[in-house]
Amino acid sequence: MYRLFFKRLIDVLVSLFALVLLSPVFLVLTICLSFANRGGPFFFQKRPGKEGKIFSIVKFKTMTDKTDGEGNLLPDAVRLTKLGLFVRKTSLDEIPQLINVLKGDMSLIGPRPLLVSYLPLYNRTQARRHDIKPGITGWAQVNGRNAISWEQKFEYDVWYVDHVSFCVDLKIVLFTLRKVIKKEGISGEGHVTMEKFKGGQI
Numbered sequence: 667m668y669r670l671f672f673k674r675l676i677d678v679l680v681s682l683f684a685l686v687l688l689s690p691v692f693l694v695l696t697i698c699l700s701f702a703n704r705g706g707p708f709f710f711q712k713r714p715g716k717e718g719k720i721f722s723i724v725k726f727k728t729m730t731d732k733t734d735g736e737g738n739l740l741p742d743a744v745r746l747t748k749l750g751l752f753v754r755k756t757s758l759d760e761i762p763q764l765i766n767v768l769k770g771d772m773s774l775i776g777p778r779p780l781l782v783s784y785l786p787l788y789n790r791t792q793a794r795r796h797d798i799k800p801g802i803t804g805w806a807q808v809n810g811r812n813a814i815s816w817e818q819k820f821e822y823d824v825w826y827v828d829h830v831s832f833c834v835d836l837k838i839v840l841f842t843l844r845k846v847i848k849k850e851g852i853s854g855e856g857h858v859t860m861e862k863f864k865g866g867q868i
Contacts, residue, residue: 669798669830676835677774681767688761695726695758702749703730708762713779716799721771723779726759757846763802775835776801777823780863787865788820795823798830805834808841816863 685692699707709727712720728750732740739745746754753759766772772779779800788795806814806822826834 668832672832673773673775673830673835674770677767680774681764684761685764685768688764691758692761695753695761698749699726699728699753702747703727705731709759712782713800714782714785714796715771715779716796718785718796720782721766721769721779723766723771724762726753726762728754728759760802767802771799773799773801775804775826775838777804777826778807784863787863791824792820794827795820797827803838803842805838808838808845811845 696707705727707727709725710722713723715721728747729742729745730747732745734740750759763772767774776799777795804823805826806819809822810818
């Protein structure tokens with residue numbers, strides 16, 4: 667019953683309340699990031715949702731669009747602004763995803779939506795992460811976030827798919843708050859962001 671009805675109801679109610687509560691922060695960040703990025707404050711990207719259905723995720727943009735002489739984007743570490751680093755470390759860049767939750771593309775809790783290009787790289791077990799809606803935070807995020815390997819991340823995602831419940835979701839919310847406060851697991855080792863997934867074994 668929780669998975670089929672109450673989870674979605676909680677998603678809608680909490681997202682609406684959070685957007686209203688955070689509206690001043692939303693407005694300030696929109697203005698500040700517009701100047702810091704010298705452009706739009708939002709980042710849009712196609713991501714796979716439940717059953718691999720593609721949707722557009724929205725986040726606050728933490729990097730500029732600086733390119734080299736050939737028009738290629740510069741490395742993440744170069745494009746990440748000081749404000750962007752702060753926004754990312756405090757997880758404020760995730761706030762616009764509440765809109766995705768209201769639209770029904772995402773849930774508050776679930777496996778993080780990754781790149782569309784990863785879809786053909788998953789093995790059968792890893793692909794089960796798409797049996798439910800992706801989330802703003804999830805079991806993998808509170809167990810290492812970007813500081814763990816892809817294999818560990820997917821194991822946690824699949825574990826969550828098999829153990830969705832109100833108690834598990836509540837635990838994830840509490841652990842997420844602790845992670846945000848401590849600013850843990852923001853980056854993979856040696857990277858500003860998580861290293862790209864290159865495929866799993868069958």
